[in-house]
Amino acid sequence: MPDNTIQWGQGAVNNSIGWGQAAANNAINWGYIHQFSYGHPETNLVGATPAMQAAEAYQVRVLADSGTIEAYQCMVDKLTFLFDNP
């Protein structure tokens, strides 16, 4: 969640029409670089979560070692639990 208490920058989640969510809600990686390059914890307009950053670093390392990756989103989801708790 955004790291502020005044609702600033929460437009991307506080709407039901997908406004501001394109970087996450598309299947063609539109906004992918932007998402990873300009994230700030104060908002969730853009920016990768710590779990997404860890998953990305993991994927880069595995592919550089000639390994294969699958179930990327599952990894992100499980990492999110570990990052968000306790």
Next chain:
Amino acid sequence: MSYYDDASLVLIPSGVKAAKVYSQKPTNGTGDFTFARASTATRTNASGAIESVASNVPRLDYMTATGTLATCPMFEVEQQRTNLVFPSDVATTQTRTVTATAHTLTFYGTGSVTLSGVATGTLTGTGANDRVALTFTPTAGSLVLTVSGTVTNWQLEAGSFSSTLIETTTATVTRLLDSVSISGASALIGQTEGTIFLDVDFRVVSSGGIRVFFNLEGSVANQFTGIAVGTTNNGNNIQYAGTIYNLTQGRHKIVCTYNSATNVSKLFVDGAQRGASTFAAFASTIDRISILGRVNPFNSFQVDRQQFGGCNQFALWKTALSDAECIQLSTL
């Protein structure tokens, strides 16, 4: 801080290559597991299709122990098994020599297989994508398997439950055991206190001795120094400091803490504490980790301690997490 920040090792099965299962943490590769299986095997992929996997390549499998397709994969660990019928893709009536031990017959399709000779019974299929199973104990001798209708991907194996499909063509085929471990990993293991977390899909071993879920152990000379959590001789229980907790087939989350300062170790399973024990300091450095099995004195996986199961997650901390944290981590 978080569970992730505090962990010394985090493994969520996602990346593999021959002889390796990659851990998410540490990020420098020192927590990557060595994998071995000196034969081909099969897995169920994300689409539900069965596909062959080359020797020494870990299997990211989506089929759960209870026969449903999972959304996230687990890395599969199985003991050695042999498919006695061939070819496996499309069944034909045949006679096989069997011993007087429990066997399990499985197949997909809507046909049936009728047993005669040294055993009797009929297994009837329920659908092209459904795997049906029949466990029986024949007398030693010739078993006749009479096939009717559509019977595909069939398997007859010694054992009281089925394992993943072993593909055959013109003869029986043996799939060798899977092993997953790290040696020289003392820096990742709490030497005086720690926490071990395993999220497992348990296949149920009904016999065959104690089976290990995870093991932290010393060097070859100190292999019995460490922590092992496994099953009883009955196979489907956790035995821990005299406390036995019954495990059913399927998914379970197991957390074990230990602390030599307080001399306490605790076991949590599926969201509740199931046991506690006194815990003395390790007699020597603990440097080896194995999942769903243990390593024997000769640095090879100990066959008679290996588990059947799928690992969904594995993690280590070098501190003993609180009871509340262990309950949260182990909650399904």
